[in-house]
Amino acid sequence: MSTQNASASAIASARPNGAGAAAILAAGIGAFLVAVFAILADQSPAIKSLMIFWKPTGPLSGVTTCAIVLWLASWAILNMRWRNRNVALARVNAAAFALLILGFLLTFPPIADLF
Amino acid sequence: MEITARSLWTLIHGMGFGALYLMACSGVIVELYRRYSPQHLASPVQNEENFLRIYLVAMAALAWLAVFTGAYIVYPWYRAVPAPGTANLAAFPQRLLMASPTTSGWHSLGMEWKEHVAWIAPISITMAASVVLQYGRNLRDHPQLRAAVLGFVWTSLLAAGVAGFFGAMINKNAPVEGGPVIQIVQGEQK
Numbered sequence: 001m002s003t004q005n006a007s008a009s010a011i012a013s014a015r016p017n018g019a020g021a022a023a024i025l026a027a028g029i030g031a032f033l034v035a036v037f038a039i040l041a042d043q044s045p046a047i048k049s050l051m052i053f054w055k056p057t058g059p060l061s062g063v064t065t066c067a068i069v070l071w072l073a074s075w076a077i078l079n080m081r082w083r084n085r086n087v088a089l090a091r092v093n094a095a096a097f098a099l100l101i102l103g104f105l106l107t108f109p110p111i112a113d114l115f
Numbered sequence: 116m117e118i119t120a121r122s123l124w125t126l127i128h129g130m131g132f133g134a135l136y137l138m139a140c141s142g143v144i145v146e147l148y149r150r151y152s153p154q155h156l157a158s159p160v161q162n163e164e165n166f167l168r169i170y171l172v173a174m175a176a177l178a179w180l181a182v183f184t185g186a187y188i189v190y191p192w193y194r195a196v197p198a199p200g201t202a203n204l205a206a207f208p209q210r211l212l213m214a215s216p217t218t219s220g221w222h223s224l225g226m227e228w229k230e231h232v233a234w235i236a237p238i239s240i241t242m243a244a245s246v247v248l249q250y251g252r253n254l255r256d257h258p259q260l261r262a263a264v265l266g267f268v269w270t271s272l273l274a275a276g277v278a279g280f281f282g283a284m285i286n287k288n289a290p291v292e293g294g295p296v297i298q299i300v301q302g303e304q305k
Binding site: 015017019020021023024026027030031034035038054056057058060061063064067068071089090093096097100101103104107108109110 | 194228231263
């Protein structure tokens with residue numbers, strides 16, 4: 001029994017980091033896209049009206065829907081490519097955190113208004 | 116004691132989902148640090164493992180419920196446009212805030228930031244929940260995955276904190292009110 005547990009544990013611990021890396025990078029992309037779409041809708045009247053998916057909520061409905069759809073799409077694509085292998089997680093984490101921090105800062109109106 | 120339907124929805128959005136999410140964030144941060152600290156050598160038992168999984172899935176649900184009720188139920192009332200010439204702006208919080216230079220910043224900075232930054236919270240916590248669901252106790256063997264999960268949870272706490280702070284302050288300066296009145300308790304007559 002203990003041998004079975006040990007071998008199950010060994011197999012489990014050998015699980016590649018690719019699926020986790022895909023989720024992490026996609027989350028960074030999603031956070032960044034929220035800010036990018038918000039800036040685009042703020043700066044361009046044409047994009048602003050395109051982003052009105054539901055009138056009572058205004059452009060926020062399109063900004064967030066587009067960001068969520070692209071986040072989920074990027075997650076699915078990255079997961080398909082990486083799920084069975086190990087990737088350079090330090091680089092993936094660095095990219096994901098850079099995108100996350102940029103996303104956070106770019107939603108701050110005084111910074112968003114610089115564009 | 117009465118409350119309007121709009122006020123009740125604002126409470127459900129802010130206190131029911133948002134504040135509960137903020138409290139849950141501190142809990143999961145402590146649990147993630149505790150579980151993977153060098154002092155905590157023993158592998159987590161299955162019950163603990165399942166608890167963390169359910170906890171994170173519940174947090175993700177709370178975060179999504181907070182942003183969706185905010186964006187699709189409360190925000191339309193907040194940004195409603197009054198008819199030209201309307202003198203009493205009490206039912207139009209955004210216009211009420213913008214009507215005075217002493218309060219306009221709550222909209223131009225507060226709401227403009229809150230309505231976008233809040234979405235970072237559900238995206239981040241969904242990722243964290245997904246990684247914990249997939250890797251479970253094997254996260255012990257993936258320190259970089261753990262670091263990323265913790266970093267995103269901290270950021271989601273910050274994003275939800277910004278949204279919560281501005282939500283509370285905006286509602287204090289220009290409350291979302293209106294709709295049917297719900298009587299909670301009948302007061303005593305003097």
